[in-house]
Amino acid sequence: MSCSNYLSITDILVSHEKVPCKFFYDxxxxxxxDPSAVDDDLKAGTNTEIPLWLAESLHSRRPPLLSVDLPKIYKDAYREILNADACTVDLYKLGQHFYELGCYVAKYDIKGDVTNTLINTFKQRFRMLLTASASNDSIGSMQPLSGSERKFAAAAAVTENAISMWLQRGDCALKTANMVANHRKRKRAEMEMF
Structure with missing residues (x-):
């Protein structure tokens, strides 16, 4: 897996998501x-869902043993909904790791629609993400956010609180650094020489 992170729990969870596949060989x-199989052997043409890590390893063999299909949340029906108004969609219910899984399966999308959908979805949801990060009611505002969006909103809320506390303190005024002040004096001296 080229974009995997060995030490990331999120990446481990994403790589265990099941993706639809079609096997080429027995x-x-x-x-x-295949949970519906009655034989011990897996027949060519069988459609089933297997974990992403297994699908990637079987697809990368030469010749590939299977073809990986896009999960339903990246297909045309959901893509149209997300492109129309992504802010109304509860990405947490669709898939907690919507963006991360999309990055993995984008390489199996020949048309490149998954990548465009991920970018457009994030652009549309960015304002909602900012609102959730500034909101005090974190549970209510984070309901429709995906797992990664929740992490971003929580980190932004911590930063927002830190900035607010720093601004309210007011006991340490900003001063010009000595290096900057000396640089200005030097520039002024150089300008006066000419």
Missing amino acids: LPKMGFL
Whole structure:
């Protein structure tokens, strides 16, 4: 996995998400991958969902053993909804790791629509993300946010509170650094020489 992070719990959870696949060849003793299979062998043409990490490793073999299809949240029906008004969609219910999984499966999208959808969705939801980060009612405002959006909003709220506390303190006025003041004096001296 090229964009994986070995030490990230989020990345581990994303790589365990199931993606739809279609097998090209008969695989002996692999029937357990398909819950509806009655044989021990997995037959060619079988459609099933397997974890992303397994799908990527089987797809990267030469020749590929399967084709990876896009999960339903990245298909045309959901794409149209997200492009129309992404702020009304509860991404947490669709998939907690909407953006992360989208980055993984974008390489299986020939048209490149997944990448455009991820970018457009984030652009539309950015204002809602800022509102959630400045809001005091964190549970109510974070309800429709995905897992990564919740992390961003929580980090932004911490930063917002730190800035507010710093501004309210008022006991330490900003001063010009000595290096900057000396630089200005030097520039003025150089200008007066000419």
